[in-house]
Structure formats: C-alpha cells, structure tokens
Amino acid sequence: MTWLLLTLHIFLITGFSLRILLRSDMRPDVRLAWLMVIVLLPYISCLLYFLFGEVALGRVSGKKRLNVRDFCKAHGSSVAAHNAGPAALQVCEQWQPAFRYASTINGFQVLGGHSAQLMHDGTHARAQMLADMDAAQHEINVLYYIWLDDQTGTNLAHALIRAARRGVTCRAMVDGLGSRALIQSGLWQEMKQGGVHLAVALPINHPIKVMLTSRIDLRNHRKITLIDGQITYIGSQNCADEAFRVKPRFAPWVDIMLRMQGPVVAQMQQAFASDWAQSDARFAPPSIDAAIAQNSGFHAVVIAEGPNERARSTPQLVASLLASARREAVISTPYFVPDTTVLDALCTAAWRGVQVTLILPERNDSWIVGAVSRSHYWRLLNAGVHIYEYRPGLLHAKTLCLDGEVSLIGSTNLDLRSFDLNFENNVLLQDAATTQAIRERQQSYIKESQAVTLAQVRATPWWERIWDNLLGALSPVL
Numbered sequence: 001m002t003w004l005l006l007t008l009h010i011f012l013i014t015g016f017s018l019r020i021l022l023r024s025d026m027r028p029d030v031r032l033a034w035l036m037v038i039v040l041l042p043y044i045s046c047l048l049y050f051l052f053g054e055v056a057l058g059r060v061s062g063k064k065r066l067n068v069r070d071f072c073k074a075h076g077s078s079v080a081a082h083n084a085g086p087a088a089l090q091v092c093e094q095w096q097p098a099f100r101y102a103s104t105i106n107g108f109q110v111l112g113g114h115s116a117q118l119m120h121d122g123t124h125a126r127a128q129m130l131a132d133m134d135a136a137q138h139e140i141n142v143l144y145y146i147w148l149d150d151q152t153g154t155n156l157a158h159a160l161i162r163a164a165r166r167g168v169t170c171r172a173m174v175d176g177l178g179s180r181a182l183i184q185s186g187l188w189q190e191m192k193q194g195g196v197h198l199a200v201a202l203p204i205n206h207p208i209k210v211m212l213t214s215r216i217d218l219r220n221h222r223k224i225t226l227i228d229g230q231i232t233y234i235g236s237q238n239c240a241d242e243a244f245r246v247k248p249r250f251a252p253w254v255d256i257m258l259r260m261q262g263p264v265v266a267q268m269q270q271a272f273a274s275d276w277a278q279s280d281a282r283f284a285p286p287s288i289d290a291a292i293a294q295n296s297g298f299h300a301v302v303i304a305e306g307p308n309e310r311a312r313s314t315p316q317l318v319a320s321l322l323a324s325a326r327r328e329a330v331i332s333t334p335y336f337v338p339d340t341t342v343l344d345a346l347c348t349a350a351w352r353g354v355q356v357t358l359i360l361p362e363r364n365d366s367w368i369v370g371a372v373s374r375s376h377y378w379r380l381l382n383a384g385v386h387i388y389e390y391r392p393g394l395l396h397a398k399t400l401c402l403d404g405e406v407s408l409i410g411s412t413n414l415d416l417r418s419f420d421l422n423f424e425n426n427v428l429l430q431d432a433a434t435t436q437a438i439r440e441r442q443q444s445y446i447k448e449s450q451a452v453t454l455a456q457v458r459a460t461p462w463w464e465r466i467w468d469n470l471l472g473a474l475s476p477v478l
Helices: 002-022 028-040 042-052 068-074 085-090 093-106 122-134 151-165 186-193 207-213 264-277 313-324 340-351 367-375 377-383 416-420 432-447 454-458 462-477
Strands: 111-118 139-144 169-175 197-201 224-227 231-235 257-261 298-305 328-332 355-361 386-390 399-402 406-410 424-430 449-452
Touching: 002 028, 002 042, 028 042, 028 462, 068 264, 093 264, 093 298, 093 313, 093 424, 111 432, 122 151, 122 224, 122 231, 122 257, 139 151, 139 264, 151 169, 151 186, 169 264, 186 197, 224 264, 231 264, 231 406, 231 424, 257 264, 264 298, 264 424, 298 313, 313 340, 313 399, 313 406, 313 416, 313 424, 328 432, 340 355, 340 377, 355 432, 367 377, 367 462, 377 386, 377 454, 386 432, 399 432, 406 432, 424 432, 432 449
Parallel strands: 139 169, 169 197, 328 355, 355 386
Antiparallel strands: 111 257, 111 298, 139 224, 224 231, 231 257, 298 424, 328 399, 386 449, 399 406, 406 424
8 A cells, every 4th residue: 555655656746747847838937846846745736736837728619719819810800910010110219129029919000199198096087987988879898807896896887787778889898706796796687687798708607617627817807998999998997996895904905097099999999809709708799990090199009918828928028128228117016926037127227227116015915925025125126126115005006117208007917927827908108298197106106105125124034034035936836
C-alpha cells in the first residue's frame, strides 16, 4: 500500500511538472512559481492547477469563441481595419509607437473627431447617464461586471424599462459571477418583463461543468454604456452605489468616468456586440457597422483586451507608453500586481528622469493584493518612483496620464488578473484638455493620500516583509 501511494505521488508530481515544463505559452516566472508550489503543496497545488492553471474559454454553442477582431471580420465589419497601423501617424510623433501598437490589438484604427467630458464624481456620472438614456431614441446597450439591485442599479434598470416602453431597443448584459445576485433578483425579472433584452456573459449556472471545461475565474470585467451609437461612457464605475454594500467597510468606492463622442463609440459597440453574440443572449446583437463621423476633435482608439486576444497586450502597451514619456507619468489603480514588464518599465522611466507617480488605496479589499503591492515598494522607491496611498476610501479609478498629453482610461487594473484572465475595455487618447482634467483628478487623489517613503518601508517589521515577499513570489499563480 505504501509503495502504491508513493508511486501515485511520484506520478502526480511528475505529470503536472512535465505539463508545466512542456507549455511554450507560459512565462518563466509563472512556470517557476507553479513548480515551487507543486513541490511545497503537491496535492492542493495540483488540484488548483487543474482548475485554474490554464486559460480555457470553453465553447459557445459548440463553436470556438472569437476575439473581437475575428468576430468583426466574420460579420463583415468595415470599422475594424486590419492594417490600422498607419492611421496612428496622425498623432504626435512622440506617441506614434504606442498608438501603432494599440491599433494592432483589436485592429481598430486610431481616429480623430472625438470629444470628452470628465464626470465630476460618481453621482454626476450616474445622473448624466440616466439623462442620456431618457433622451435615447433608437438603442441602448450596457454591460457591467457588477450590477447591484441597490439605488444606482434600480435607477438604471428603470431607465432602461422606460426607454424600452418608448420603443428604444435596450440590451443589458452582466457578468455571470460579478452580478450573480442581480440575476437572481426581482429587478432582473422586472427588466425582462419590461422589454429589456437580457444576457449573461460567462454564465456559471453549472459551476462544475464550467470548472471542467473552462475556468470559473475568467470574467467579463468590462464596463460599457452605449447610447444611440453616439455616446459612450468609459471608466472604472460599475453599476452600484459608492457605498458598495457588498464590501461596505472599504467604502466609498472612488471611480472615474468619461463621457465620449466620436468614432470610439462604434469601436466600443463592436466589443459589446462580440460579447453579446457569445453570451447566452437570445436576441440579436447590435449592428457593428455603424457610420463613423470624423469631425474636428482629438485622436483615440478603443482597446478591448481579453484571454482570447493577444497575450500580454496590456503590459506591453503600458511599457510602450512609459518608454515614450519624457516628463511625467501618473498612474492610479486599485490593484497593483505588476508583471516584470510593467515593473521594469516603471523603474526604467524613473531612472531616466521621468517623474513617475503611483497612487494606490491604503486599505485594499484584497489583503493578498495589498501584500503583493507592498512587496514591490522598495524596488520602486529606490528607482525614484513616488508612491501615494489613498486614505478616504477604496480608490477604484484606473488611469494613466503622460506628459499632460496622453491618457489611458478604462476598466483594466495593473494586475495579473486583468493582464491574463479578464475581458477589459479601455480608451487611449491624445488630448491636452482631457488629459489635464484627468490629471487634476489624480492630483485630488494625491492630496488625500499619504506618501510612502523608503524609511517607512525599511521600518516594516521583519515578519511583515517575509509575508509580503512570499506572496509577491507566488503572485504569478495567485
């Protein structure tokens, strides 16, 4: 019996280790972390690797899931250009490499003719969004990772019902895990009965089947609002009150939202249509060949990342942007678990004289993420990066401003989950006025933050340093 158990043990460890070593799509740090965990905790880690170690999206109605580019190509779209790189030449020469790279992720062109308005706060964003919905005449499409049946969620649902009763085509889609409470609520049924077409992205009705055929932690983290093909909202805000009753002790959730008009609306509609067509929706997806009106306005492009898009596109884009910066790079993110690409890019930019500032929440709703973030403080501070911890609530805004000219804003966190597992949506834009507005908002975060110093990091108790660094070493598999 002992020999049998020993043989099974050796077979299990050897089998999973060989699987990890045979994978050519795995980064060296991820490979090393998995091998280390399998040696230390063989049985638990083998089970975890089976469930979470590989990205598998499963199939939709027996068909392979398409990325945004292939979906648009399959449906004959003229909006996504597969040779969109030269369009990026219309932006300032300094930023052309980053914009060219961004245009290759989904095939979306970098186009001019945009305008944007930064919402004052979450309350303003919600009020303006409801006003736009009440004025809608043709179509409203929304997608949220988290949609709660609180005041904000109820108000938006009722706005959709009012629009549907006016004859406006309304589609509402939510993530199967993040909005699982809404899907089981009376508000969901009220929308359905009110004429709103509903869909669930990545449903988890049968969790065991999902775990065996896909990964239950692959989530649609996008926040998309589209109104009449003319207006889109982009940013970090879910459909929930700032009090965020799911985790009230970390409230308020501090978000940022842009109201945009221009060609990115059509690009965002394509990302939405791709998600809708590959969800459990029974109603037809929206048109993806909307007309693009290029009036006077700044240049921008949509970036819709996901596990079925090009691997590592977000960290590579961030690194490209940081490499182009000359004076300043200011970043806010709630979850900071960088890979080596982003970490090296931040340090390199700081070493060559760019003033790099990182704004993180002081209290994180994920204690693991908080510990991993702190494990990088010494290296970042030693390179000259300025780190601030926001104190009043959970800073949920995901922003990057560069040299007062270029901004990246959307749903993506600077963590491995957003890099590898989540479907995300962002906009990269070049406009001094919009960037200045976002930069001023970032400065308001800094005013309510506490600066982190090297002296404070050195004074951290040894047991905390061990814990933070251990989790940092294991972060590729967390």
